[in-house]
Amino acid sequence: MNYPIWDLTFGGGLLIAVVAVTHVFVSHFAIGGGLFLVLTEKKAYREDDTALLAWLKRHTKFFVLVTVVFGAISGVGIWFTIGLIHPAGTSSLIHAYVWGWAIEWIFFFLEITAALLYLYGWNKLDRKTHLWLGWIYFIAAYLSMVIINGIITFMLTPGNWLKTYNFWQGFFNPTYFPSLLLRTAFALALAGIYALLTGTVQKDPELKGKIVKWSARWIIPAFIVIPFFAWWYIGNVPEIVWESARGKVPTATRYANYILVFSILTFLFSLATLIKPKKVPFVFSLLIFLTAYGTMGSFEFIREAIRKPYIIYDYMYANSIYKNQFPGDGGLSIQNIQQEGLLAVSKWTAHKEITNDNQLEAGEDIFLLQCQSCHTVDGYRGIRKVLVQNQWSQAGISRRISSLDKMFHAVMPPFAGSAAEREALAAYLAALAPLDPDAVETAETEISGEAVFEFHCSDCHEYAADDTLFTGMAKYDVAQISYLMTRLDSLDEEMPPFEGTDAERETLARWIAEQFK
Amino acid sequence: MGTETIIPALDPMPLPAPFWLFKLLLVLTFFLHIVVMNFMFGGGLIAAFSGLFRKKNESDQRLFKDIVPKIPSLLAATITLGIAPLLFVQVLYGQFFYTATIIMAWPWFLVLVLLMFAYYGFYIVALKQDKTSRGIGWVMLISIFFIFLVGFFYSSNFTLMESPATWSAKYFQDRSGWNLNGSESTLIPRFLHFLVASVAVGSFLIILTGLFRWKQEADYARFLIVRGGQWFMYATMTQFVVGIWFLISLPREAMLQFMGGNMLATISLLIGVVGGLAAIFIMSNGIRNDDPRTPAWWAMGITGVVVIFMAMMRDVLRTAYLSPYFKASELPVKTQLDVLILFLVLFVIGILVWALMIKRYFFTPSAKITE
Numbered sequence: 057m058n059y060p061i062w063d064l065t066f067g068g069g070l071l072i073a074v075v076a077v078t079h080v081f082v083s084h085f086a087i088g089g090g091l092f093l094v095l096t097e098k099k100a101y102r103e104d105d106t107a108l109l110a111w112l113k114r115h116t117k118f119f120v121l122v123t124v125v126f127g128a129i130s131g132v133g134i135w136f137t138i139g140l141i142h143p144a145g146t147s148s149l150i151h152a153y154v155w156g157w158a159i160e161w162i163f164f165f166l167e168i169t170a171a172l173l174y175l176y177g178w179n180k181l182d183r184k185t186h187l188w189l190g191w192i193y194f195i196a197a198y199l200s201m202v203i204i205n206g207i208i209t210f211m212l213t214p215g216n217w218l219k220t221y222n223f224w225q226g227f228f229n230p231t232y233f234p235s236l237l238l239r240t241a242f243a244l245a246l247a248g249i250y251a252l253l254t255g256t257v258q259k260d261p262e263l264k265g266k267i268v269k270w271s272a273r274w275i276i277p278a279f280i281v282i283p284f285f286a287w288w289y290i291g292n293v294p295e296i297v298w299e300s301a302r303g304k305v306p307t308a309t310r311y312a313n314y315i316l317v318f319s320i321l322t323f324l325f326s327l328a329t330l331i332k333p334k335k336v337p338f339v340f341s342l343l344i345f346l347t348a349y350g351t352m353g354s355f356e357f358i359r360e361a362i363r364k365p366y367i368i369y370d371y372m373y374a375n376s377i378y379k380n381q382f383p384g385d386g387g388l389s390i391q392n393i394q395q396e397g398l399l400a401v402s403k404w405t406a407h408k409e410i411t412n413d414n415q416l417e418a419g420e421d422i423f424l425l426q427c428q429s430c431h432t433v434d435g436y437r438g439i440r441k442v443l444v445q446n447q448w449s450q451a452g453i454s455r456r457i458s459s460l461d462k463m464f465h466a467v468m469p470p471f472a473g474s475a476a477e478r479e480a481l482a483a484y485l486a487a488l489a490p491l492d493p494d495a496v497e498t499a500e501t502e503i504s505g506e507a508v509f510e511f512h513c514s515d516c517h518e519y520a521a522d523d524t525l526f527t528g529m530a531k532y533d534v535a536q537i538s539y540l541m542t543r544l545d546s547l548d549e550e551m552p553p554f555e556g557t558d559a560e561r562e563t564l565a566r567w568i569a570e571q572f573k
Numbered sequence: 574m575g576t577e578t579i580i581p582a583l584d585p586m587p588l589p590a591p592f593w594l595f596k597l598l599l600v601l602t603f604f605l606h607i608v609v610m611n612f613m614f615g616g617g618l619i620a621a622f623s624g625l626f627r628k629k630n631e632s633d634q635r636l637f638k639d640i641v642p643k644i645p646s647l648l649a650a651t652i653t654l655g656i657a658p659l660l661f662v663q664v665l666y667g668q669f670f671y672t673a674t675i676i677m678a679w680p681w682f683l684v685l686v687l688l689m690f691a692y693y694g695f696y697i698v699a700l701k702q703d704k705t706s707r708g709i710g711w712v713m714l715i716s717i718f719f720i721f722l723v724g725f726f727y728s729s730n731f732t733l734m735e736s737p738a739t740w741s742a743k744y745f746q747d748r749s750g751w752n753l754n755g756s757e758s759t760l761i762p763r764f765l766h767f768l769v770a771s772v773a774v775g776s777f778l779i780i781l782t783g784l785f786r787w788k789q790e791a792d793y794a795r796f797l798i799v800r801g802g803q804w805f806m807y808a809t810m811t812q813f814v815v816g817i818w819f820l821i822s823l824p825r826e827a828m829l830q831f832m833g834g835n836m837l838a839t840i841s842l843l844i845g846v847v848g849g850l851a852a853i854f855i856m857s858n859g860i861r862n863d864d865p866r867t868p869a870w871w872a873m874g875i876t877g878v879v880v881i882f883m884a885m886m887r888d889v890l891r892t893a894y895l896s897p898y899f900k901a902s903e904l905p906v907k908t909q910l911d912v913l914i915l916f917l918v919l920f921v922i923g924i925l926v927w928a929l930m931i932k933r934y935f936f937t938p939s940a941k942i943t944e
C-alpha cells in the first residue's frame with residue numbers, strides 16, 4: 057500500500073520465521089551462556105580443576121564464534137528482513153521505540169566488547185579481571201534482553217499504549233514480566249544445552265561426566281519452572297487471543313501441541329543424560345539441541361500466530377493497514393480503504409482502476425497488496441491448494457472474501473476495498489484454480505452431516521450451541537432448514553451460498569436439526 | 574506515475590526527540606562506523622595484498638601475520654557501530670530507506686549472507702596458526718571481496734534511496750527484488766570514492782601498528798609506517814581523480830551546492846582538497862625520515878578532520894537530493910523526554926564502562942607481565 061511489496065514467491069512470512077527462529081535460538085544462548093561462563097570459571101577455580109578450565113577456554117571460543125558472529129548478524133538480519141517485508145510495521149516500532157533501540161544498542165556494544173575481551177583475556181588477564189569482564193558481559197547481555205523483551209511483548213499486548221502512545225505503558229505491558237521470566241529460564245536452559253554439545257565430544261570420561269552433570273543442572277530446573285512461567289504468560293494474553301491456540305486456529309494450535317511434545321522430550325532427554333553422564337554420546341546432545349530448537353521455534357510460531365491478524369495488536373494489521381482511522385494515517389485505515397478503494401489509496405500498484413480488460417491483473421495486485429503478507433500462491437500458506445481442494449465458485453470466493461475476518465477465529469483482517477475490487481480479487485483467485493467438472497460426482501459417496509458442516513460452514517461457524525448458525529436454525533424443521541440453505545447468501549450478506557450437492561444439503565439439514573436439542 | 578505520488582506517506586508518529594539531535598547522532602555514529610569500517614576493509618585489503626603478492630619480502634609477510642588477527646574484532650566493531658546510524662536513518666528517512674531496500678531486496682538481504690561468510694573467513698585466517706600457506710591469503714582476499722560487495726550494495730541502496738524518480742520503473746519491471754541501482758550515473762564514482770578512501774584510511778591501521786611497535790623493534794615498526802604511508806599516498810592521489818569524477822557526475826543542482834551554493838558543503842570540499850594535499854605532502858616527506866612518527870601522526874590527524882567534513886558533506890548531499898520531496902527538519906516532534914534522559918545517562922555510563930574494560934584489559938599489571 058504505502059510501500060512497494062517484495063514479491064517473494066516462497067513467502068515473506070517463511071523468510072522471517074527462518075531468520076527469527078535461528079536468531080532467537082542463538083541470542084538466548086548468548087544471554088544464559090554468559091552466566092554459564094562465569095559460574096563455570098568460578099567453579100573450576102574453586103575445585104582447582106585444570107581440565108574443566110581448559111575445556112571452558114575452548115567453549116568460550118565456540119561461544120564467541122556462535123554468538124558474536126552468527127548471533128549479531130542474524131539479529132541485524134531480523135531487522136533487515138522485517139524492514140523488507142513489513143516496512144510500515146518496522147517504521148512504527150522504530151518511531152515508537154527509537155530510544156529503546158538506542159539503549160539496547162549501548163548494551164549490545166558493551167556486550168560485544170566484553171565477549172571479545174573475555175575470549176582474548178583467557179591467557180592474558182588475572183582471574184579477577186577476567187571474571188569481572190565475564191560479569192560485565194552477562195549483565196550487558198541480560199539488559200539488552202530486558203529492553204528487547206519490552207518491544208516484542210508490546211507487539212502482542214500493547215496495553216494502554218493504544219490510548220496514550222506512552223513509551224512506558226507499551227513497554228511494561230501485561231505480558232512483559234511473564235515473558236521476561238520465560239525467556240530468562242529458556243536462556244539458562246540453553247546455556248546447558250549448548251555446553252552439552254562441546255562437552256560430549258571430550259575424550260576424558262571424568263571431564264565429560266562432570267560437564268554433563270553440570271549442564272543438566274542448568275537445563276532441568278529451567279524446564280521445571282518454564283511451565284509455570286508459560287502459564288502466567290498465557291494468563292496475561294487476552295482470553296480471546298489465546299483461544300486461537302486452543303483449537304480455533306489450526307496453525308497456532310499445531311504449534312501449541314508441538315511445544316508440549318518438544319519441551320517434554322527435551323526435559324526427559326536431559327534427565328536421561330544423568331543415568332550415565334560419562335557415556336553420553338555427541339549425537340544424544342545433538343538430539344537435545346534439536347528438541348530444544350523445536351521448543352523455542354514453536355514458542356515463536358505461537359506468538360506470531362496468535363498475534364495475527366495484527367503486527368501490532370489492535371493498531372496495525374499484518375498487511376500494514378491501520379485498524380482505526382486517525383489523523384496522519386495517510387488514508388491507510390480499513391474504514392478509509394473501504395470507502396475510497398484499495399487501488400486508489402495504494403501508492404505502489406500498477407493498476408489504478410479496474411476495467412473489463414485488466415480485472416485479473418488488478419486482482420493480482422490486490423492479492424499482492426492485501427493477502428501476500430500472510431499467503432502466497434503456491435508457497436508458504438499457498439492459496440491455490442486451498443482453492444483446488446474446496447472447489448468454491450467465484451461467487452463463493454467473493455462472499456468468503458467479505459467475511460475473511462469471520463473465518464478461523466478472526467485470524468485475518470477484514471477485506472479492505474470496494475465491491476469491484478473484491479470481485480477482481482475473486483476473479484483472480486477463481487482463475488488460479490478452475491473448477492473441476494468431476495468434483496461433484498466424487499462427492500456423492502457416503503457423507504455425514506458433521507463432515508458437510510466441517511467442509512462448508514466451519515470456516516466461519518463454530519460447533520457451539522450459541523453460534524448463530526444453530527440459534528438461527530433452531531426454530532425451523534428439517535424441510536425449512538433445507539430450504540433456507542438454498543438461500544444462505546440472502547440470510548446474511550457476508551455468507552457464501554451453499555455449494556454442496558442436494559444430497560449433502562439434505563444430510564446437513566437433518567444433522568443441524570438434531571444438534572443441541 | 575508521478576514521483577511524488579509514489580513516495581510513501583510519513584509515519585504518523587512524531588519524532589521522539591528534536592530533529593537536530595537525530596541528525597547529530599546520525600552523522601556522529603556514521604563517522605565512527607566509517608572509520609572502523611575503513612580500518613577493517615582497507616587494512617584487511619592491504620594485509621591480503623602483502624601476504625599474497627609480496628612473498629619475497631619477509632617484512633610484508635610479517636605485516637600480514639600481525640594485521641589479520643585484528644580484522645575480526647574490527648568487523649565486529651564495524652557492524653556494531655553501523656547499527657546506530659542505520660537506526661537513525663530509518664527514523665529520519667524511513668519512507669525513502671525502506672522503499673529502496675525493497676526495490677533491491679535480494680542484494681540487500683544478501684548483505685547478511687556475505688557478512689556472515691566474510692566474518693567466518695576472517696576468523697579462519699585469524700585463528701590459523703600457520704599463516705604462510707597460500708590458501709590462507711586467498712581466504713583473506715575472498716572475504717575482503719565479500720565486504721567489497723557489501724559496500725557496493727550499500728552504495729546502491731543509499732543512492733537509490735535518494736533518487737525516487739527512478740523507483741517506479743525499477744519496481745514495476747521486477748517486483749521480486751532483483752534490482753541494483755546500475756542506472757545511477759553517480760553510483761560507480763561514488764562507490765569508488767568510498768573504496769579508495771577506505772584504502773587510504775585503512776593504511777592507518779598499518780601505521781598505528783607500527784607506531785605502537787616503535788619501542789620494541791624500531792626497524793620493523795618503521796617498515797610498517799612506511800608501507801602504510803605509501804598506500805596512503807597513492808590512494809589519496811587516486812582520490813583526486815575519483816573525487817573529481819564523482820563531483821562532475823552529480824546532477825547540476827547538487828554539484829552547485831559544493832561550488833558556493835551551500836556554505837558548509839563548499840567549505841567541506843575545500844577542507845577535503847587542501848587537507849588531502851597537505852596530508853600527502855607531510856606523509857611523503859615524513860616517510861623519508863629515520864623517525865617518521867610525528868609526520869605520520871600529523872597526516873592521520875588531518876585526514877581524520879577531512880573524514881569528519883566528508884561525513885557532513887555526505888549529509889548535505891542527501892538533503893539536497895531529497896529537498897524536492899521532503900525536509901526531515903520539518904517533521905513533527907514530540908520529545909519522549911524521560912526516555913531520552915535515560916538514554917543519555919546510560920550512554921555516558923556505557924562509555925565509562927567501556928573505557929574501564931579497555932583500560933583493565935590493556936593496562937592491568939598482569940596484562941603487562943605476559944606481554
